[in-house]
Amino acid sequence: MTPYLRSANVGNGHLALDDVKQMDFTPEERQRFRLQRGDVLVSEGSASHHAVGMASAWNEELRGDVCFQNTLLRYRSVPGVSDIGFALQWCRWAFESGAFRDAASGTNILHIGSTRARAMQVLLPPLRTQRRIVDVMAAVDEHVRSLTTEVENLAGVRAVHLASTYREFSETTPAIRLGDVLTEVKRPVVVEPSALYKQIGIRSHGRGVFTKEPVTGEGLGSKKVYWVEPGDLVINIVFAWEGAVAIVPTGVHGHCASHRFPTYQRADGGDVDFFRYYFSTQDGLSLLGDCSPGGAGRNRTLNRTRLLDSPVYLPEPAIQLRVIAEFRALEAALTALKGELNRLRSFRSVLLEALLNRDIEIPESYDALLEKVA
Incomplete structure (x- = not known):
């Protein structure tokens, strides 16, 4: 073989x-x-x-x-x-x-x-020019690999810290019913056939909210839709088992979602981000999976009643706030690092195209450096 x-x-x-x-x-x-x-x-x-x-x-x-x-x-x-x-x-x-x-x-x-x-x-181009291009791009590629490793390491640290933090709560905090601290909020939309409606969707694996192109009320058909507001915790009930959970960001106003995207707020005045982070841990994903019976894909729909009846572990408010602040800081650092990596990749593509099209020429004096390194 x-x-x-x-x-x-x-x-x-x-x-x-x-x-x-x-x-x-x-x-x-x-x-x-x-x-x-x-x-x-x-x-x-x-x-x-x-x-x-x-x-x-x-x-x-x-x-x-x-x-x-x-x-x-x-x-x-x-x-x-x-x-x-x-x-x-x-x-x-x-x-x-x-x-x-x-x-x-x-x-x-x-x-x-x-x-x-x-x-x-x-x-x-001539062989000497090819070698210059290859050498320059190899240096850029090494930087991309190094930054990619940094992103992966920070993401790993965040995941381990999340898992251990919430696992500790399950070992040190009494269980309560999720529905006692998290409640579903419905804001029905009265659909007008000629009006335009902006909808949201939720990406799997905790990758946040995305917005869709506006459609008319007639285009919505018989679908029931509900207003969402910044700060809502939203779950895609079809792919909850895959981590399709997000918070509606502050910049998303005047949007709605179908009944497949129920919205939640804290019933005790706490911050819903605590549960967004929880649902990104393996224990949180397992709970969403256990509450989503069926085979796979669209056959696995979240049973919202079962979810809200499930036990969760909620520490004191001050500890919740500290945990949320810690993970927001980690999240911001990871987002910034990913942004730097994306900019470097974009620079790499632009530089490579310019070198191949001969818009940028590497001087012949570079060959002396290559021979010295060799």
Whole structure:
């Protein structure tokens, strides 16, 4: 059995190797599909327009022979023509600029295809220029990796601290009924057919609220909708088990949501953020899952009565406020770090395109530095 990589293993500039499949390859197949250091793998097809063409290099991260599946395209540099790292940078540009997407074809699933891939045009600079581009981009990529690690580490610290904090409450605080401190708030909308209505949705995994394009009352049809207000705790009852819980932010005014997005406020005057954080812990997610019977997906609808009848552990108000302040500070730091990472990634894309298009030229004097480092 030989391990092989498939589309699921290839991200934009990185490989996900925690789930590598194996299969039998004949000696001829192994020879044809075996990867070499520096090979660039490109996701050949995807149902998502944002995923087709994602590219990353193989650098022998796993020992022994590793092959690839035909759901991937393999690019390999040509000695004397292209630098070993240039193919990766060009493929990443082709993904980020949409060139791979534009070359792809298909209705439900886009496919690049080897024929269309070979037909794509490349503005190929001289080898010395390629090496300068590769070296500069390698330095930027290292910074991206370093900042990505910082984001992942801080997110890990936050998750562990959340889990241990709320687990401690369950061990030191008497249980109370959730419905005694959290109450559902309904603000029915009287729908007018010609009026415009702005709706919200809730992302899974605690990723917050998003707003939708306005629709007319006629477009709402027979759907019952309710006003939401900043500070409401909102749950998507279809994907509660997946952590679709959020607080309506202060900037969202005059929006509504369907009956699938019930809103809650504290009955005791406390801050609902305490429960938003709780529902992001494994214990909180388990409670939402236990209250969402069914198989999977849309068959798992939250039983709101069961949820409000469930036991929770609520410390004294002063402790709640301290915990909320701590996690808001961690959340703000994590948001700022993610923003810095996103800006760096955007800078990387702009810089790469400018280098490939020769809008920015790296001076020849840079070659002396490369030789010195080598």
